[in-house]
Amino acid sequence: xxxxxxxxxxLLSGITKGSIYAVVAIGFNLIYSATGVLNFAxxxxxxxxxxxxVSLAVFLPLPVAVPASVVIVAFVGCLLEILLFRRLRHHSIxxxxxxxxxLSIVIQEAALHIWDEKVRSLPYFxxxxxxxxxxxxxxxxxxxxxxxxxxxxxxxxxxAFLKYxxxxxxxxxxxxxxxxxxxxxxxxxNMRTLSFGLSAGLGALAGCVISPIxxxxxxxxxxxxxxxxxxAILGGLGNPMxxxxxxxxxxxxxxxxxxxxxxxYSDVTAFAVLVLVLFIRPHGLxxxxxxxxxxxx
Amino acid sequence: MNWxxxxxVAILLAxxxxxxxxxxxxxxxxxxxxxxxxxxxxxxxxxxxxxxxYAGQVSLGHGAFFAVGGYTTAFLTTHSFSPYxxxxxxxxxxxxxxxxxxxxxxxxxxxxxxxxxxFTVALAxxxxxxxxxxxxxxxxxxxxxxxATLGFGLIVxxxxxxxxxxxxxxxxxxxxxxxxxxxxxxxxxxxxxxENYYIACGLVLLLILLLRNLLRxxxxxxxxxxxxxxxxxxxxxxxxxxxxxxxxxLSAMVSAVAGVFFTHYTGGIGPSEAGALKSVRYVxxxxxxxxxxxxxxxxxxxxxxxxxxxxxxxxxxxxxxxGLLIIIISVSPEGPLKPLGHWIRRVSQGRAAAKGVDHGAx
Amino acid sequence: MALLDVQNVHRAFGGVxxxxxxxxxxEPGKIKSIIGPNGAGKxxxxxxxxxxxxxxSGRILFKGKNIRGRRPYxxxxxxxxxxxxxxxxxxxxxxxxxxxxxxxARSRCGFASCCLSWPWQRREERAIREAALAEMAxxxxxxxxxxxxxxxxxGRRRMIELARALATEPELLLLxxxxxGLNTRETDDLxxxxxxxxxxxxxxxxxxxDMALVMDISDEILVLHxxxxxxxxxxxxxxxxPRVISVYLGEDFQHAAAG
Numbered sequence: 001x002x003x004x005x006x007x008x009x010x011l012l013s014g015i016t017k018g019s020i021y022a023v024v025a026i027g028f029n030l031i032y033s034a035t036g037v038l039n040f041a042x043x044x045x046x047x048x049x050x051x052x053x054v055s056l057a058v059f060l061p062l063p064v065a066v067p068a069s070v071v072i073v074a075f076v077g078c079l080l081e082i083l084l085f086r087r088l089r090h091h092s093i094x095x096x097x098x099x100x101x102x103l104s105i106v107i108q109e110a111a112l113h114i115w116d117e118k119v120r121s122l123p124y125f126x127x128x129x130x131x132x133x134x135x136x137x138x139x140x141x142x143x144x145x146x147x148x149x150x151x152x153x154x155x156x157x158x159x160a161f162l163k164y165x166x167x168x169x170x171x172x173x174x175x176x177x178x179x180x181x182x183x184x185x186x187x188x189x190n191m192r193t194l195s196f197g198l199s200a201g202l203g204a205l206a207g208c209v210i211s212p213i214x215x216x217x218x219x220x221x222x223x224x225x226x227x228x229x230x231x232a233i234l235g236g237l238g239n240p241m242x243x244x245x246x247x248x249x250x251x252x253x254x255x256x257x258x259x260x261x262x263x264x265y266s267d268v269t270a271f272a273v274l275v276l277v278l279f280i281r282p283h284g285l286x287x288x289x290x291x292x293x294x295x296x297x
Numbered sequence: 298m299n300w301x302x303x304x305x306v307a308i309l310l311a312x313x314x315x316x317x318x319x320x321x322x323x324x325x326x327x328x329x330x331x332x333x334x335x336x337x338x339x340x341x342x343x344x345x346x347x348x349x350x351y352a353g354q355v356s357l358g359h360g361a362f363f364a365v366g367g368y369t370t371a372f373l374t375t376h377s378f379s380p381y382x383x384x385x386x387x388x389x390x391x392x393x394x395x396x397x398x399x400x401x402x403x404x405x406x407x408x409x410x411x412x413x414x415x416f417t418v419a420l421a422x423x424x425x426x427x428x429x430x431x432x433x434x435x436x437x438x439x440x441x442x443x444x445a446t447l448g449f450g451l452i453v454x455x456x457x458x459x460x461x462x463x464x465x466x467x468x469x470x471x472x473x474x475x476x477x478x479x480x481x482x483x484x485x486x487x488x489x490x491x492e493n494y495y496i497a498c499g500l501v502l503l504l505i506l507l508l509r510n511l512l513r514x515x516x517x518x519x520x521x522x523x524x525x526x527x528x529x530x531x532x533x534x535x536x537x538x539x540x541x542x543x544x545x546x547l548s549a550m551v552s553a554v555a556g557v558f559f560t561h562y563t564g565g566i567g568p569s570e571a572g573a574l575k576s577v578r579y580v581x582x583x584x585x586x587x588x589x590x591x592x593x594x595x596x597x598x599x600x601x602x603x604x605x606x607x608x609x610x611x612x613x614x615x616x617x618x619x620g621l622l623i624i625i626i627s628v629s630p631e632g633p634l635k636p637l638g639h640w641i642r643r644v645s646q647g648r649a650a651a652k653g654v655d656h657g658a659x
Numbered sequence: 660m661a662l663l664d665v666q667n668v669h670r671a672f673g674g675v676x677x678x679x680x681x682x683x684x685x686e687p688g689k690i691k692s693i694i695g696p697n698g699a700g701k702x703x704x705x706x707x708x709x710x711x712x713x714x715x716s717g718r719i720l721f722k723g724k725n726i727r728g729r730r731p732y733x734x735x736x737x738x739x740x741x742x743x744x745x746x747x748x749x750x751x752x753x754x755x756x757x758x759x760x761x762x763x764a765r766s767r768c769g770f771a772s773c774c775l776s777w778p779w780q781r782r783e784e785r786a787i788r789e790a791a792l793a794e795m796a797x798x799x800x801x802x803x804x805x806x807x808x809x810x811x812x813x814g815r816r817r818m819i820e821l822a823r824a825l826a827t828e829p830e831l832l833l834l835x836x837x838x839x840g841l842n843t844r845e846t847d848d849l850x851x852x853x854x855x856x857x858x859x860x861x862x863x864x865x866x867x868x869d870m871a872l873v874m875d876i877s878d879e880i881l882v883l884h885x886x887x888x889x890x891x892x893x894x895x896x897x898x899x900x901p902r903v904i905s906v907y908l909g910e911d912f913q914h915a916a917a918g
Contacts, residue, residue, distance in 0.1 A: 038440050088627055093439045094355050095626050098584065101357075101577050102622025109616035222573065226451065229444060264459025268452055275448040279433040282441050507774040514773035514784060515759075515766055522749045522760045529747035532709050534735035534764025534827055543770055 008138040010255045016144050018251020019151040023206035024228025025243035027199035033238055034174055034195035040100035043225030044107040048073045049204025050216030051111060054120045070204045077200025081193045111218035119217045122208060147209045154202055155244055230274035236287025305592050313498045329494045333562060335602035336497040340504060340555035342582045342598040343591055344548035350588030352544040353524035355443045357576050358450025359552050362423055364571035366553025367560035369419035371469040373410035382408050412475035416557050420550055427549035435541045447573060454571040468567030475561040483561040493562055505591050520544060581622040662687040662862050663831055667717030668707055677703040679886035690853060690863045692873045695883035701866040702744055705833050709741050710734040736764045740829035744836050746816040750809035754819050757808050758791040761826025791826055798822040813840055834865035838872050850876045
């Protein structure tokens with residue numbers, strides 16, 4: 001195959017996977033900004049979205065099952081904030097990481113018991129697994145367009161929400177200065193719940209659109225969380241839009257590493273990115289040095 | 298040595314012997330197998346205490362050090378170095394008891410490394426890796442450090458999984474037994490069960506005693522000071538970066554020792570030992586035991602690991618660890634036994650408020 | 660030669676200049692006080708000298724060697740110790756253990772020796788303990804040895820922090836507002852204690868707001884205003900310096916000096 005087309009193929013595959021990482025990364029950032037918590041269970045929302053949609057699709061038409069699943073998982077996210085995270089507000093960041101890792105394990109186990117260990121997937125939204133569209137010489141599954149479309153539209157809507165609506169600006173206010181936000185009359189509790197709901201819903205949507213391509217299984221959440229976190233760190237923690245760039249970069253790097261390294265090592269790329277960014281430039285490409293690693297008086 | 302510090306040692310010794318006696322009496326000697334494995338796992342947890350409870354750093358990748366130790370010894374003692382047999386340096390190494398000739402599965406003689414030499418290499422390699430990772434990682438704080446160690450652990454895991462000469466997904470098996478000194482052999486043979494149980498327990502007891510000495514000394518105070526207020530500790534002359542790194546490397550080496558012994562005991566090792574799930578379990582158990590109390594950590598982690606190995610939790614095994622993490626850290630971050638200890642002390646002293654916080658800790 | 664020679668030290672946070680090209684010297688064996696209105700940059704200056712913050716320019720010569728840019732623990736080893744505005748005790752440890760931490764820079768046993776508890780390690784541990792007890796007695800807190808540091812009153816914590824700083828065997832001791840929160844009697848005792856510290860051969864540099872104490876014990880006074888050195892000299896000179904008077908509005912300053 002023409003090397004240029006091969007490269008394009010890798011690029012597209014990388015962007016596809018990368019957009020999922022981007023969504024997870026955005027979810028991380030939303031919750032981190034609003035609550036200061038690094039929610040390790042972020043990847044589980046993606047998993048839950050896909051699995052719920054698969055179950056719903058048994059008796060509901062696909063265009064209903066997917067939005068329904070998004071709503072349900074968003075609701076689960078809100079519940080988690082209200083029942084669990086709200087009570088744990090006084091804990092240190094370290095404690096919260098450990099707690100959310102525990103949460104991620106528990107959710108995985110719950111999923112295992114609800115759905116069993118079989119791999120599932122939603123049917124392709126349009127076409128099937130062998131249909132393909134020609135794009136500048138490369139063959140691309142129509143589902144890829146769904147993925148890119150769904151993620152881009154959600155990201156744009158989110159961006160518009162955060163920048164132009166009152167609620168969105170209130171959320172940004174909460175994240176930069178919670179006390180001032182409270183004094184200004186913003187209900188910071190609701191904002192936190194909202195951030196969880198949004199993250200969960202976004203994650204669920206991503207899980208639905210990617211499931212025909214990568215399959216869904218109770219275990220897919222954890223690696224996604226870590227790669228999504230790598231993306232968030234790369235973009236700069238606290239900056240949801242930079243997370244998109246981070247996600248795409250991680251995805252593309254991963255895709256091209258398959259061409260250089262033995263396939264078994266492809267996962268290592270994302271993890272290596274994570275570790276290297278943390279060592280060299282922890283505030284990522286667009287974050288501000290938070291002063292955390294600097295000696296303070 | 299005052300008698301107060303002898304009590305926990307005596308209790309632990311008594312428990313160790315009693316457990317062995319009871320299993321023998323009930324004719325359930327096979328329990329000792331999982332107990333021994335659980336004891337080796339709890340070495341990692343105790344080592345984590347040093348890092349998490351005292352130095353205040355979180356490491357979500359300690360399983361990787363256990364695996365580095367175990368895989369190094371497994372590879373060196375099973376891989377055939379026979380192609381080098383004719384060379385001069387191979388001859389020297391054979392004389393130095395580094396290389397040894399033994400029969401492989403099919404009865405053909407191959408040249409492998411002796412367990413003691415492999416052990417030394419494993420320790421050195423682990424120390425090197427821990428320094429390389431620790432030096433940049435320990436300059437990070439809080440969640441950044443946690444993620445860096447997690448990332449490191451995952452990289453090690455994936456590399457092991459993808460490397461054929463490390464056994465890939467199957468791991469390495471047929472690891473030979475290891476004769477420590479005449480009369481003490483680490484191996485999985487049935488009739489050596491009791492002996493190996495005591496080897497493991499002895500090792501853990503030694504570890505606890507050494508760490509206890511450390512924590513009561515100048516270094517221990519420095520660690521606690523650093524954990525409490527890093528800036529003030531620095532201005533009192535404590536090189537906090539160096540101490541964090543040393544504590545980290547020490548705990549990594551302890552984990553590697555556990556890994557080496559474990560591998561010779563069970564006769565093999567698999568990639569799951571390096572996985573994130575194992576590392577998170579270690580953290581869960583450190584938290585469950587109360588991050589600073591070595592005795593309770595040893596007891597809690599051995600018990601829970603034993604139950605887990607015996608499939609006591611069935612298909613909810615992971616959920617138990619996950620749940621442990623959530624509940625214990627939310628409710629009592631310093632471990633469930635600390636409030637219990639306070640209460641006992643209050644009752645036995647008959648006073649309203651417990652004074653002297655640190656008497657019960659190791 | 661001056662014990663401490665601060666040359667052209669400068670530090671800004673964003674747009675705010677905390678220390679503005681400050682230069683001054685501290686002679687050995689003297690007690691020097693730094694005064695100035697709140698926000699004048701005094702604690703920042705201490706943080707720079709002790710290595711907690713970096714200066715953007717200049718040099719800091721201690722016993723002739725430039726310590727600017729060194730990490731705090733190296734500066735402690737060199738012989739500079741300090742206390743903090745808010746007593747920074749290690750609350751999870753006992754009082755005695757806190758003071759023993761002060762001996763860290765003057766002791767040596769590392770991980771290996773401490774794990775194995777060799778005889779020389781035990782000897783060193785005893786020496787550390789004795790030195791710590793001695794400092795606690797000097798300062799007057801020897802009775803509270805085993806109490807958890809978090810259980811003590813503010814004034815006592817101050818004293819323990821002082822004992823801890825003394826345990827490092829400093830040649831220069833930086834005290835950050837040691838008299839704040841103390842009543843008149845306690846302040847007098849503090850003044851006496853600082854003199855005794857000076858008599859031991861330790862040079863003292865302190866930041867203070869309590870003018871009575873400052874005028875009473877200082878050999879020299881340095882006035883900081885908006886991060887810059889406004890005046891420096893013997894108490895009488897500084898007290899009569901018109902620039903200083905205008906900055907301080909005069910009354911409090913002259914009352915204390917006269918009283």
